[in-house]
Amino acid sequence: MIKDWNELANGLTALVAQVRQGAPEAMKGFGALARGATQPGALDAKTKELMALAIGIAVRCDGCLAFHAKAVAAQGGSRAEVMETIAMAVYMGGGPSLMYGAMALEAFDQFAAKAPTAAA
Numbered sequence: 438m439i440k441d442w443n444e445l446a447n448g449l450t451a452l453v454a455q456v457r458q459g460a461p462e463a464m465k466g467f468g469a470l471a472r473g474a475t476q477p478g479a480l481d482a483k484t485k486e487l488m489a490l491a492i493g494i495a496v497r498c499d500g501c502l503a504f505h506a507k508a509v510a511a512q513g514g515s516r517a518e519v520m521e522t523i524a525m526a527v528y529m530g531g532g533p534s535l536m537y538g539a540m541a542l543e544a545f546d547q548f549a550a551k552a553p554t555a556a557a
Contacts, residue, residue, distance in 0.1 A: 438543065438547075439540060439543060440499070440540065440543070440544070441547070442502070442503045442506060442507070442543065442544035442547045442548065443503075443507075443547060443548065443551070445499065445500065445503045446500075446503040446504055446507055449500045449503065449504075482512055483509065483512035483513065483514050483518075486505055486508040486509045486512055486514070487509055487514065487518060487519070487522045488522075489501065489505040489508070490502065490505040490506060490509055490519070490522055490526075490541055490545075491522045491523075491525055491526040491529075492526075493505050493537070493541065494522075494523065494526035494527075494530065494534050494537040494538050494541050495526050495529055495530035495534050495537075497533060497534075497537050499540070502537065502540055502541045502544050503544055506519075506541055506544035506545040506547075506548055507544070507548045509545060509548075510545055510548035510549040510551075510552045511548075511552060514545070514549075516542075516545065516546070516549070519541065519542060519545045520542070522541075523535075523538035523539075523541060523542060524538075526538055526541075
């Protein structure tokens with residue numbers, strides 16, 4: 438195991454809470470943006486989370502991998518869906534995305550193992 442993604446997500450959640458307290462108006466705006474972007478519409482919530490995971494891979498954001506891999510697992514995403522998401526991110530982002538894709542897979546596997554219904 439390279440990272441404990443649950444520990445990373447929990448640690449970042451605590452740090453983000455501090456930012457929320459220190460910059461409440463900005464964080465309210467960010468929260469509204471997140472709610473608007475993630476609500477189901479033409480795309481369902483799981484698809485949107487897979488997209489967010491791909492972007493996290495492409496921009497090399499560890500925190501994004503933790504939060505969105507956790508969300509994909511919670512939405513019932515499968516390991517096969519994560520693999521195809523990684524493939525698209527690598528296609529768009531090259532070698533660095535391959536390294537982050539491997540870490541995204543590890544993050545998903547850790548969260549899926551703890552999810553109520555582990556995805557196959």
